[in-house]
Amino acid sequence: MSSGALGLGFYGNHEAHTGIEMFETTMRTIKGVIVAVRNETMFIKNTLEVNTEPELDTLDQIFRRSIGNSSVQESLKHAVDSMRTDVHNGTQNIVRINRRLQQLNLDSVVNLTHQVEVIRWPSTMAVLSVFALFCIILIIGICRNSRSTLIAFTVLGLLAVILNWLLVSVYVSSCVALGDLCVGPDALIYNQAGNVLDKTIVNYYMDCPDGRENPFTKAIGQGQQNVDNVESKLQFIARNAKSFYPEILLNQVINSLRSHLEVTERVLANLSALLDCKDMHKQYERAVVSICTPTLNGAAFMLIAAAGAGLAFILLIWISAHTWMYIRKRVVCAESDYVQVDEQDPFLPSSAVMAQSSASSRRSRDPQIVGRPRHTPPHTPPFPGAYNGRIPRGSEDHMSMHGRFTPPPSG
Numbered sequence: 001m002s003s004g005a006l007g008l009g010f011y012g013n014h015e016a017h018t019g020i021e022m023f024e025t026t027m028r029t030i031k032g033v034i035v036a037v038r039n040e041t042m043f044i045k046n047t048l049e050v051n052t053e054p055e056l057d058t059l060d061q062i063f064r065r066s067i068g069n070s071s072v073q074e075s076l077k078h079a080v081d082s083m084r085t086d087v088h089n090g091t092q093n094i095v096r097i098n099r100r101l102q103q104l105n106l107d108s109v110v111n112l113t114h115q116v117e118v119i120r121w122p123s124t125m126a127v128l129s130v131f132a133l134f135c136i137i138l139i140i141g142i143c144r145n146s147r148s149t150l151i152a153f154t155v156l157g158l159l160a161v162i163l164n165w166l167l168v169s170v171y172v173s174s175c176v177a178l179g180d181l182c183v184g185p186d187a188l189i190y191n192q193a194g195n196v197l198d199k200t201i202v203n204y205y206m207d208c209p210d211g212r213e214n215p216f217t218k219a220i221g222q223g224q225q226n227v228d229n230v231e232s233k234l235q236f237i238a239r240n241a242k243s244f245y246p247e248i249l250l251n252q253v254i255n256s257l258r259s260h261l262e263v264t265e266r267v268l269a270n271l272s273a274l275l276d277c278k279d280m281h282k283q284y285e286r287a288v289v290s291i292c293t294p295t296l297n298g299a300a301f302m303l304i305a306a307a308g309a310g311l312a313f314i315l316l317i318w319i320s321a322h323t324w325m326y327i328r329k330r331v332v333c334a335e336s337d338y339v340q341v342d343e344q345d346p347f348l349p350s351s352a353v354m355a356q357s358s359a360s361s362r363r364s365r366d367p368q369i370v371g372r373p374r375h376t377p378p379h380t381p382p383f384p385g386a387y388n389g390r391i392p393r394g395s396e397d398h399m400s401m402h403g404r405f406t407p408p409p410s411g
Contacts, residue, residue: 002316005308006132012301013124017117019295024113026287031106033274033283040271041098044223044264048091051260052230056084058253059237067244076241079233086233090226090264093219097271100216103196124302127167131160131309138316142323150320157317164310171303178299182292189284208281216275224268231261 063076134156141149181188186206193202200215214220238254 002131002135002309002312005305005312006128006135007305009128009302009305009309010125012298012303012305013121013128014298015294015301016298017121019290019293019298020113020117022290022294023287024110024117026283026290027106027110027113030280030283030287031110033280034101034104034106037101037271037274038098040267040274041094044094044267044271045091047260047264047267048087048094052087052257053084055253055257055260056080056087062245062249062253063241065245069244072240072244076237079237083230083233086226086229090223090230093223093226094268094271096219097216097275100198100201104193105196127163131164131313134160134313135316138320141320150323154317154320157313157320160313161310161317164306164313167306168303168310171299171306174299175296175303178291178296182288182296185288185292205277205280206284208277214272214275214277217272220268220272220275224265227261227264227268231258234258234261 059080060077063073063080067073134153137149137156138153140146141153189206190199190202198215204212204215234254234257238250241250
C-alpha cells in the first residue's frame with residue numbers, strides 16, 4: 001500500500017513537472033513575441049530617425065542652391081519638408097505600438113515559475129525517496145528480527161506521517177487554486193492583464209474572433225502610409241531634380257533613402273504578422289491547457305499519494321510496534337527458560353532444587369545479590385555406614401564429631 005502510494009506520488013510529480021515546463025515554455029514564447037515587437041519598433045524608429053534624417057538634410061542643402069527655375073526649386077524644397085514630416089509622423093505611429101506594450105512584463109512570471117520548479121521537483125523526489133527508504137528499513141527489520149531497527153522505523157515513521165499530512169494540506173490548497181483558475185481562466189487573466197494593457201488588446205488576443213480589427217492595425221497602417229508618402233515624394237524629386245542638380249550626388253542620396261524605406265516596409269510587414277492574434281491566442285490556449293491538465297492532474301495524484309502514504313505509514317507503525325514488542329517477549333521467554341533449565345540439576349534432591357530456586361528468586365529481587373557470583377556446592381557423598389540415606393543410631397555421635405572437626409569447603 002505504501003509502495004503504491006509512493007509510486008503514485010512519483011508519477012504525479014512527473015506530471016506536474018511536465019505541465020509546469022510546458023507553461024514556462026509557453027510564457028517564454030509569448031515573451032519572445034513581445035520582445036520581438038519591441039525590437040522591430042525600435043529598429044524602425046532608428047531607421048527613420050538615425051538613417052533617414054541625415055539624408056533629408058543632405059537633400060535640403062542641395063536644393064538650397066539657386067537654379068534658374070524658382071518654382072521647381074520651391075517644389076523640391078516643399079517635397080523635402082513633407083518627407084521630413086512623414087518620417088516624424090511614421091516614427092511616432094510606430095513608437096505608439098511600443099508604448100502600449102511597455103507595461104507588459106512577463107519576466108517576473110517566467111523567472112518565478114522557473115525558480116519554483118527548480119526547487120519543487122527535486123525536493124519532492126527527495127522526500128518520496130526518503131519515504132521509500134523508510135519502508136526498506138522496515139523490511140530489513142522484519143527480515144532480521146532486529147528490535148532496534150524496528151524501533152528506529154517507528155520513530156522515522158512518525159516523522160513521515162507528519163510530513164505526509166503537511167503535504168496533504170499543501171496539495172489541497174494547490175488543487176483548489178488551480179481548480180478555480182481552470183474554471184474561469186479568461187476572467188482571471190482579463191482582470192490581471194487589464195491593469196497593464198488596454199481592454200481591447202486583452203480581448204483581441206484572448207478571444208481572437210474572426211473579423212475583429214487588430215488594435216495595432218491603425219498604427220501600423222498609418223506608419224505604412226507615412227512610408228508610402230515619403231517614397232512618392234522621393235520619386236517626385238528623382239523626376240524633377242535631375243535636370244537642375246548634379247545627378248551623381250542626387251542618385252547617391254535617393255538610392256540610400258530608397259534602401260532605408262524598403263527595409264522599413266519589410267519590418268512593418270513582419271511587425272504586422274507578429275501582432276496578429278492567431279499565434280498569440282494559440283500560445284494562450286496552450287498555457288491554459290498546461291496548467292489545467294498535467295499540472296492539475298499531477299497535483300491531484302500527489303494529494304492522493306500523500307494521503308495514502310500517511311495512512312499506510314500509520315498502519316506500518318502499528319505493525320512495527322507490535323512486531324518489536326513480540327520479539328521482546330520472545331527473548332524474555334527464552335531467557336527465563338534458559339535459567340529454569342540451568343537451575344534444574346538432576347543430581348540435587350527436590351528440596352535442594354527448591355531452595356536454589358528460592359535463592360535465585362531472591363537474587364532477582366535484591367539488586368545487591370544479583371551481582372554476586374553464584375556458587376553451587378559440590379554434592380557430598382553419604383558417609384560410610386549410611387544405608388539408603390539413613391544413618392544407624394550408633395553412628396550419630398561419630399558423624400557429629402566428624403562434622404565438628406571437618407574443615408569447611410573452600411571457595
